[in-house]
Amino acid sequence: MSIPSTGNLRVAVVGAGMMGADHVSRITQRISGAEVVAVVDPDVARVAAAAELAPGAETFASFEEALAATRLDAVIIATPGFLHEPVILPALEAGLAILSEKPLSDTVESSLRIIEAEQRLDRPHIQVGFMRRFDAGYLELRELVASGAHGALLALHCAHRNPSTPPNFSESALITDSVIHEIDVVPFVVGEPIVSIEVKKPRRNSLAPDGLRDPQFVLLETASGVLAIVEINVNVQFGYQVTTDAVFESGVASIGRPQGIEVAAAGSTGQGITPSFKERFGAAYDVEVQRWVDAAHAGTIDGPSAWDGYLASVVADAGVVAQASGEKVPVQYALDKPAFYEVSPASSVLAGA
Incomplete structure (x- = not known):
């Protein structure tokens, strides 16, 4: 990858909705070493509005058009999960640095195709947007767990609350689009994989849209028996709140409180109470994107890899089965971690963790 004389990474942002527009604004206003040169979305009004946040950026209806017409070094993918693979695969072929918002893709099969395609290259090019790994509270909690200062970690109480859901939000999306964050960050904090998942459904919130069973409680069990109890509650009205209470042998630690x-x-x-994810995790997003840009300049990644995205997709897939069956479902990973994704001594502790 040849960085232009300006020294800036030439970035295309694919998806001009709330998340994509937020990234356009972030790179233009707060990130150094990068510039948005293309914004991609088939919605003419939406893509034009997002491009106004990055003066000089061109607009395109498809990523293929942007690739053909614009010199790119990198791409941020902020579309729904089922649209990630059609952007990731040509971006890999073009050798671009990739930051894909969660999830890596919407199915395990698609995630496997992505990691297989990436391993044809010389090194990892994909970083997955699990931004909680860059949040100060989660980093402090991870260090506390590793230190053993309060004995072994026994359990986590996690709450993931949204004021409301967008139109057509499905019950399975509670797992694949929302709890996917806890599915990634719990192994990150605990330091070991999830081995089973179970879903319990309490009394339904009458304020939830018709057909959506909300809230739900998701039980994630890790290899040593740590139990993470996740309350996913996405029509709670009062605002956006993400909290975690960690129960140790000789103490309790809490993050995410006002x-x-x-x-x-x-x-x-x-x-x-923060009204949306932007306020709650804005600083984490800034750190995540800046480190991704810096790593791209160095020819590497500095955060969750496509392998981490695959692991999360396996757990999420088991979670959807558990959600439908009401039973505890074992998590079975199809393959061992390839050497391609092993952390090198020079890498950040976040990279590929």
Whole structure:
């Protein structure tokens, strides 16, 4: 990859919805060493609005058009998961640095095709957008677990709450689009893989859209028996909240609680709740993208690899089965980690973890 004389990575952002537009704005305003030169989306109004956030960026209806018409070094993929593979495969063929929002893809089979294609190259090119690995709270919690300062980790209580869901949000998407974050970050924090998954469904929230059984509780069990209990609750109305309580042998640690000003007035006290993922994880996204850009300049990745994306897809697939059956489902990985994805001594502790 030959970086232009400006020193900036030439980036195409594919998908101009909320996440894609946020990345366009982020790279233009807060990231060094990169510039958005193309925005891709078939929606004419949406792609035009996102491109306005990056003066000089061209707009295209398809990634193939952008590849043919524009000199690119890298691509950020912010489309729905089922549309990731059709962008990732030609991007790999073109030798581009790739940051794919979660999930890597929507099926295990697709994820396998992606990692097989990537291994035809000389090194990993794909980083998956599990941004919680870059959040200060999760990093501190991971270090605390590894230190053994409070004895062994016994369990995690995780809450993943959204104010509402977009139209046509399916029940399986609770696992594949939302709990997928916990599916990735739990092994990252605990330091071992998930071996089983179970889903329990309490009384349904009447505020949820018709046909959506919400909330649900997802039980993730790791290799040593650590149990992560995940409350996925996506029509809770009050705002966006992601918290984790870690239960150790001799203590409890918590992350994600409000840290802003507490106001007492009119006979009550309260603190603000972040309205969306942008406020809760904005700093983590900034760190993630900056490190991806820096790594791309160095010819590597600095975060979750396509292998991590594959592992998450296997657990999510088992989770959808558990969701439908009500039974505990073992997680069975089809292959061992290829040497291609092993962490080199010079890599960040995040890379390929």
